[in-house]
Amino acid sequence: MAIYRTVSLTxxxxxxxxxxxxxxxxYFLLYLLTNPHTNLIGCYEVSIRQMSNELGLDKSExxxxxxxxxxxxKVILYAEETKEILIKNWHKYNWTKSDKLLKKVEALIEYIKNERLxxxxxxxxxxxxxxxGYLYPRDTSVTDPVLNINNNINLNNNTKLNVLNSNTKLNNLDNKKELIFNNIFSTIERNFGRTIAPLECDVIKSWVDNNISEELIVYATQIAVCNNACSI
Structure with a gap:
C-alpha cells in the first residue's frame, strides 16, 4: 500500500x-483521492461509517x-451493497505507460465485487x-479491426507485424533505450515503494533520451530515498 498520494496543483x-x-x-473529493483505502486502480472498499469516522462528518452528510x-x-460511482467506490478519473493521474503497471491493473480489476464498477x-x-498507443498481443493471422479498418483492405502478416512493432515502441525510444527505461522504471518504483506518476515517467524518459547512464540515475534515486525524498 502506498504511504502517500500525490494531488496535482491543477x-x-x-x-x-x-x-x-x-x-x-x-474536502470530500480530496479525501477520496488520498485516504488510506485507496489503491492502484482507484476502486476500493470503504463504508459510509468508515468515511464518517475518518472525516468527522455525520453519516447523513x-x-x-x-x-x-x-x-x-459525476466523478465517482459508489456501490452501497459492496461498499466499493470508483474514482472515474483516477487513471489520468496515477497510471503510466508501463506494461507491468497495466498488467497489475488488469489483475486487480478481477477482485472488484460489484459488476457495474x-x-x-x-x-x-x-x-x-x-x-x-498500447496494443494487446494479437494473433496476426486473424483479422484485426484496429489494423484493418476497411474490410476491403487486405494486409499481409508482415505488414501487420510492422504496424504492431511501430505502435508498441515506447515513446519512440529504440529497443536499447526502451530496455534501459524499463529497468530504471522498475528499480525506482521498487526503491520508492509506490507507483511512478506520469510526470515522473516523463522525467525518466528525458534522462534516457539525453543518454544519462542507468547507473547514475539509480544511484541518485537511492540517495534520495536515504534522505526521505521519494520523488523525482
Whole structure:
C-alpha cells in the first residue's frame, strides 16, 4: 500500500472544481483521492461509517456528499451493497505507460465485487490502452479491426507485424533505450515503494533520451530515498 498520494496543483485551478464544488465537496473529493483505502486502480472498499469516522462528518452528510459526487459532479460511482467506490478519473493521474503497471491493473480489476464498477473500470482500461498507443498481443493471422479498418483492405502478416512493432515502441525510444527505461522504471518504483506518476515517467524518459547512464540515475534515486525524498 502506498504511504502517500500525490494531488496535482491543477486540482485548485480546475474550472469544474472552482465553479461547481462547495468547500465540503472539495474536502470530500480530496479525501477520496488520498485516504488510506485507496489503491492502484482507484476502486476500493470503504463504508459510509468508515468515511464518517475518518472525516468527522455525520453519516447523513457523507451520504449527501456521495450523492453529489456521483449524480451532480459525476466523478465517482459508489456501490452501497459492496461498499466499493470508483474514482472515474483516477487513471489520468496515477497510471503510466508501463506494461507491468497495466498488467497489475488488469489483475486487480478481477477482485472488484460489484459488476457495474468492474465493467466501468474495464472500459476505462480499454480506452486508456488505446489512448497511449498500447496494443494487446494479437494473433496476426486473424483479422484485426484496429489494423484493418476497411474490410476491403487486405494486409499481409508482415505488414501487420510492422504496424504492431511501430505502435508498441515506447515513446519512440529504440529497443536499447526502451530496455534501459524499463529497468530504471522498475528499480525506482521498487526503491520508492509506490507507483511512478506520469510526470515522473516523463522525467525518466528525458534522462534516457539525453543518454544519462542507468547507473547514475539509480544511484541518485537511492540517495534520495536515504534522505526521505521519494520523488523525482
Amino acid at each position: 486540482f485548485w485551478e480546475d474550472n469544474k472544481i472552482v465553479d461547481d464544488f462547495t468547500y465540503k465537496d472539495k 457523507v451520504e449527501e456528499l456521495l450523492t453529489r459526487m456521483e449524480q451532480v459532479h 468492474k465493467k466501468e473500470l474495464e472500459e476505462i482500461l480499454k480506452k486508456y490502452r488505446v489512448s497511449i
